Amino acid sequence: MQFSLWLALLGAGTLISFTPGAGAxxxxxxxxxxxxxxxxxxxxxxxxxxxxxxxxVALGVGVLVASSPVAFTVIRYAGAAYLVYLGIRQFMSKPQVDEGAESLGTESAWSMFRRGMWVNLxxxxxxxxxxxxxPQFIRLDQPLIGQYVIVAVTVIVIDILVMWxxxxxxxxxxxxxTRDARGQRVLNxxxxxxxxxxxxxxxxxx
Known part of the structure; x- marks a missing residue:
């Protein structure tokens, strides 16, 4: 991948990651x-x-999903339902500290990983x-695997840095x-x- 094209990918990926959404x-x-x-x-x-x-997308399955109204609709509503479920659970969750105390939740790493994956998936x-x-950053006249690896690594590193x-x-x-139950309740x-x-x-x- 040409350096100028990679710089364009870097800029586009940064802008995309800063766009607020379910992941943020x-x-x-x-x-x-x-x-x-x-x-x-x-x-x-x-x-x-x-x-x-x-x-x-690289395997071409994305074209089938994008071109199939039924598949797209099913996944779209499943994703929406999952986000609504998370929202209701968050809204109804009870404060995890007593009044005047301060503490952090004890959700497992695997639970957070799994939820993050489903939110985006x-x-x-x-x-x-x-x-x-x-396709804007892929050249068909060059080896595809290496290009997809560069794109994936670049986008992932950018997103991790922006998110974290x-x-x-x-x-x-x-x-x-979050230092008291009332504050936690409001944020939830x-x-x-x-x-x-x-x-x-x-x-x-x-």
Whole structure:
């Protein structure tokens, strides 16, 4: 891959990662509930889904999904339902500390990884996006595997850095609200509403 093309990929990938979405909300929620360091597990789960999306597109399956209204609709509503479920669970979750105490949640790394993966995986529009995005940086007259590896590594590294050092770090500013049960309850409801809102957008905006 030419260096100038890679720089274009770097810029596009950075802009995409900074665009708020379900992944950003999930990352901030994890950082608030489990801490900045442990939020990396949810971010890694999101990257696992990203790798799967890239593989789907690279193998040509993405074209079939994008061209099949039934498959696209089924995955779209499944993803929306999952986000709504996460939102309701977050909204209804009880504070994890007593009044006046301060603590972080004890959700397992695997649980955060799995949730992060499903948040990104159940988003058919990501497949459609990569169908439009990846070809811009792939040259058919050059070995394809190496190009896809470069694209995947670049996009994943960018997304990890943005998610962890921007969205998860931003959540630190809300930590003062988690020092009591009332603050936790407010944040749980805010993030619950955000999850439901993103799920609604995924379901109803075409």
């Amino acid at each position: 909300i999930n990352t901030m929620s994890n950082a608030l509930n489990s801490g900045f360091r442990r939020s990396i597990w949810g971010i890694l789960g999101q990257q696992a889904a990203l790798i799967i999306h890239i593989l789907i 159940l988003n058919p529009k990501a497949i459609v996006f990569f169908l439009a995005f990846l 050092f921007f969205f998860a770090a931003t959540a630190r500013s809300f930590h003062r609200f 409801r805010v993030f619950g509403v955000l999850f439901v809102a993103v799920g609604g957008l995924l379901a109803f905006i075409h």
